[in-house]
Amino acid sequence: MTQRSSRPSRPRRPHPPRRRTGPVRPPQDDPARQAALDTLRAVRQRDAYANLVLPGLLRERRITSRDAALATELTYGTLRAQGLLDAVLTACSDRPLSEVDGAVLDALRLGAYQLLRTRVPAHAAVASTVDLVRAERGSGAAGFANAVLRRVTEQDEQGWVEEVAPDEDTDPVGYLAMANAHPRWIAQAFAEALGSRGESLRDALAADDTRPSVHLAARPGEVTSDELAAMTGGEPAPYSPYGVRLEEGGDPGDLEAVRERLAAVQDEGSQLCALALTRVPLEGPDARWLDLCAGPGGKAVLLGALAALSGADMEAVEKAPHRAELVRKAAGDLPITVHVADGRDSGLPAGSFDRVLVDAPCTGLGALRRRPEARWRRQPSDVAPLARLQRELLTAALELVRPGGVVAYVVCTPHLSETVGVVADVARRTGAERVDTREFFPGVPELGDGPQVQLWPHLHGTDAMFCAVLRRPA
Numbered sequence: 001m002t003q004r005s006s007r008p009s010r011p012r013r014p015h016p017p018r019r020r021t022g023p024v025r026p027p028q029d030d031p032a033r034q035a036a037l038d039t040l041r042a043v044r045q046r047d048a049y050a051n052l053v054l055p056g057l058l059r060e061r062r063i064t065s066r067d068a069a070l071a072t073e074l075t076y077g078t079l080r081a082q083g084l085l086d087a088v089l090t091a092c093s094d095r096p097l098s099e100v101d102g103a104v105l106d107a108l109r110l111g112a113y114q115l116l117r118t119r120v121p122a123h124a125a126v127a128s129t130v131d132l133v134r135a136e137r138g139s140g141a142a143g144f145a146n147a148v149l150r151r152v153t154e155q156d157e158q159g160w161v162e163e164v165a166p167d168e169d170t171d172p173v174g175y176l177a178m179a180n181a182h183p184r185w186i187a188q189a190f191a192e193a194l195g196s197r198g199e200s201l202r203d204a205l206a207a208d209d210t211r212p213s214v215h216l217a218a219r220p221g222e223v224t225s226d227e228l229a230a231m232t233g234g235e236p237a238p239y240s241p242y243g244v245r246l247e248e249g250g251d252p253g254d255l256e257a258v259r260e261r262l263a264a265v266q267d268e269g270s271q272l273c274a275l276a277l278t279r280v281p282l283e284g285p286d287a288r289w290l291d292l293c294a295g296p297g298g299k300a301v302l303l304g305a306l307a308a309l310s311g312a313d314m315e316a317v318e319k320a321p322h323r324a325e326l327v328r329k330a331a332g333d334l335p336i337t338v339h340v341a342d343g344r345d346s347g348l349p350a351g352s353f354d355r356v357l358v359d360a361p362c363t364g365l366g367a368l369r370r371r372p373e374a375r376w377r378r379q380p381s382d383v384a385p386l387a388r389l390q391r392e393l394l395t396a397a398l399e400l401v402r403p404g405g406v407v408a409y410v411v412c413t414p415h416l417s418e419t420v421g422v423v424a425d426v427a428r429r430t431g432a433e434r435v436d437t438r439e440f441f442p443g444v445p446e447l448g449d450g451p452q453v454q455l456w457p458h459l460h461g462t463d464a465m466f467c468a469v470l471r472r473p474a
């Protein structure tokens, strides 16, 4: 049995809601659920990103305070839990979900999410969903939605998990995947990455199924993390000397410290990986630093500020022109030279950098908490082409760094094909030395057997970032 201590439980309904009869009534004014439903539709129909669509809708419709918070919780929660919700809806429907009208399915998911994972009273969850369906698709579809959701009310979340998940004894990974609303292949990838820590898969998936805290990175040389915490009402983060963890709520982009470029929104794990590169001891010059995959510029800005303080030059490469522009904007007055180029063939002189960061494109399986729809959109077939690109970028970085210089390879995924698989392969082919990266994460517990570092939401409260430092032989 899984226990969700962080999720408030809802008392079971004694009776399912009654099917309404009589005249069709117009949908009640329900801006929060309507915004959630419209966002779900955009995600389904045009592969939109919820965290880009929803804030725009809320602004446009002037939805604020409690309604905005409800819309956000319902949208992100429904998207995160989609696989579990679909399994339950399948069990409650007299037809396959593939035959259910898309708009009705969006509403059913929204309703099922409220029933299984929130404290919204069951009658309100059902009635509001039926109203939305009636307004969108008429009374026939509303009757279908009512019947399906009434069946959903017959059990709570745990009861449904026991019914729709694989058997826990014969398929523990499949069971935990369903119980924590993850696709099985992602749960399997987590289990493999946890390795000897595999018994914590339950904790890893549960932590990955919650909303993350927002971290800020204080701009080095401008403000300390204590000062930033005092300015923002947050608290200094446990491991990054520049990190501040914000309290729940509000748009961090509205904070004065962020608008004034004294700080940027950046997960503490990302800060730690960028800082690790700066902490590796070097013999000889230490004057030229490079970020080979820089857009939108989070790590480049942190590195650029530290480079400026230590008198080093900072360069940044980004393939996508619009993302290179974001790096330029994020850099502001920091002396960072931005190149629009493919990092595999950047045209920069070989052997000319002392420290290089390769924050490579990846599946992002380590940052699923921040991208609610991503876990159901990503496919196992995404991994191999990304791993090839990652190997090519890391190989290029080892050509750009001087003999004796260092490269930090970073990805926000724990998938072994993108992490140790890439590093082991490139180290073998190039002769690069794999450095014990744990030394450059001082004070961070539970870093495993090394030499690489894998951070985890359930152990460190960060995204599941991976970092491996390699040194080019002198």
Ligand SMILES: C[S@@+](CC[C@H](N)C(=O)[O-])C[C@H]1O[C@@H](n2cnc3c(N)ncnc32)[C@H](O)[C@@H]1O
Pocket: 270, 292, 293, 294, 295, 296, 297, 298, 299, 300, 317, 318, 319, 320, 323, 341, 342, 343, 344, 359, 360, 361, 362
């Ligand atoms: C994980 S993101 C980097 C995040 C960034 N370092 C930060 O902290 O904000 C990877 C970036 O690599 C870029 N990219 C993809 N292929 C590339 C290539 N061949 N060469 C250089 N950049 C590339 C992507 O456009 C994306 O902006």
